[in-house]
Amino acid sequence: MKKPVTIHDIAKMAGVSSATVSRVLSNSDYPISAAMREKIQRIAKESNYIPNLFGKQLKTKSSMTIGVIIPSISNPFYSSVILGVEGIARQNQYNVIVCNSLHDAALEEEYLKTIAEKQIKGLIISSIATDKGLLKTLIDTGMKVIAIDQKVDEDGICQIEFDYRKGGYMATRHLLSKGHRRIGYVTLQMDRPSRRSIYQGYLEAVEEAGLEPIMQESAEEDVYNSLYEFNIGKKLAGKLLEMPSPPTAIFACNDVMAFGVINELTSRGLQVPGDMSVIGFDGIEYGQMIHPPLTTIKQPDYEMGKMACKMLMDMLKGDADEPMFDVLLQPKLMERSSVAAMGGEPR
Amino acid sequence: MKKPVTIHDIAKMAGVSSATVSRVLSNSDYPISAAMREKIQRIAKESNYIPNLFGKQLKTKSSMTIGVIIPSISNPFYSSVILGVEGIARQNQYNVIVCNSLHDAALEEEYLKTIAEKQIKGLIISSIATDKGLLKTLIDTGMKVIAIDQKVDEDGICQIEFDYRKGGYMATRHLLSKGHRRIGYVTLQMDRPSRRSIYQGYLEAVEEAGLEPIMQESAEEDVYNSLYEFNIGKKLAGKLLEMPSPPTAIFACNDVMAFGVINELTSRGLQVPGDMSVIGFDGIEYGQMIHPPLTTIKQPDYEMGKMACKMLMDMLKGDADEPMFDVLLQPKLMERSSVAAMGGEPR
């Protein structure tokens, strides 16, 4: 395991100075004789030269890397976001480093530190922490930050959000328009802005229609595990069914929860949507694979990633004029087959 | 946006040399008077000192980072692997950088280069490329590599694989044991070792039972998109059904394909498993959420990630004695509800 070859080694082999080698190998537009250039490139290739980015980055103070902090890639919603981010980053010769905070504020902070130490100047974050202290000082030292999905109320942070409230409103309106009057809402613990907003939308639509909200919130702190969410969906659906006057339609705060709801209903012998309508939220692909295909509210996840990265690139390049505006991505109703119109009188 | 504070700045403020500051801030066990230590730590904190890893890493030649190259995190199987890897890496103070090759050999090579330039000494890879040239030269320069999932036939690479062949065999045997005699197999393009192995297992079991294989392979080059795979599942199931003498059970090369198969059967009015049994492969969580819950072969994905990372850590630490053995993870039958026993005569 011999030690790696450096530009100095190459310089020696080529009988030139390391400056010349550097100029050739970093593709600068510095004038170099064609012969020299070719010779150096040949030697570099033959000796399997691998540039050491530390040296370069220490000197140039630019890592060409952005960071992304999300709760967990195992959530298909976030993995879509990431793929969107990476596509744009790659186009701009940037690398992406992904950090899963796993819904752990301490871990999020640790990653934040690492990112800062790696001299990363751009960050896209879906923050779950409530203490934004560190984040704030990083911004003060020049880090560009884009908050996605979860709102961060700090100066100097661009927001790219979904209009969760409207999404919640739309879902509920859809159920209403199908004649449902008793609409249940099941949700994970409302410890995050996004979840509270969806519920807001639900509430608004229900109250607007002069109806009573029927809500079940999970008491359990959530872990990022789909199966876990699925089971909460089952459980909360059960609670709804055991009410004296159960709803005729159930709105779940995300698709996996909706899968749980449908599963519980089915296993109790109820037909979806015949006996009970179900609508989800997120629009993950698996929604099209289950039976019945899930009617849901689609959040443009991949697009969110692309847009966040585009804005970040802009901020990173034009170091003066930062595009200080927020983006509110619009939800879309995906009408599939898990919602039916109420026939006649409510049971 | 003032420039970041360095150990020299802190040294100046504390009236000491930068060497002392470095010794304190890098937690070395070098003897320093308690007073001095405390003073420096205080100043560092007050001035929001952020160490520059480039400097450190340039000096120490160690990046405390490992790389992971996989086809795509949008595949829940791989995202599980990643989560397993990260857990172990974190325990060892290592960072992980994840690269999605998106089933593109050129991109995989590009990432490989970046990883090398970042002076990363450990790599876990599920390679889709056929030309392992670069990988080989990297190993020669001392990079430790663990191949997961997809076998890489090169010296000096540890393999952590699933026993795909046995998994295929087990699935088929299960169907056989339920009395099925005409068992269809649907698969994505068999351009990868893993897929060929599963088919091998299927073939073996079928031939052992003195039966004819009934196979449908997708002609389309695959993209990493679940919905796409789902649709291929539907399509191939359709082909199977249109045969003069269709099978009574279908084995799909992965769970998402199986979802497609079930969907197609259901939409043609067939009952699963009443009219047709279906078995999948992978054991992703969504399999428990559909109806009927999918019987499948579980691959221990999370464990694979953990094990791969553990082995890598060992190789990275003990630089002499490398644990040169391969691991073959064993599949497990997850019996759920999509397979039924054949009653009486085959239709």
Add this chain to the structure above:
DNA sequence: TTGTAGGCGTTATCAC
């Protein structure tokens, strides 16, 4: 067109 030399922020090897 090429070379020289200094420095990026850190650690490590000496001295004191």
Add this chain to the structure above:
DNA sequence: GTGATAACGCCTACAA
């Protein structure tokens, strides 16, 4: 215990 000082690999004025 603490301080100079020399690397680490690369880039980049400035000089030739």
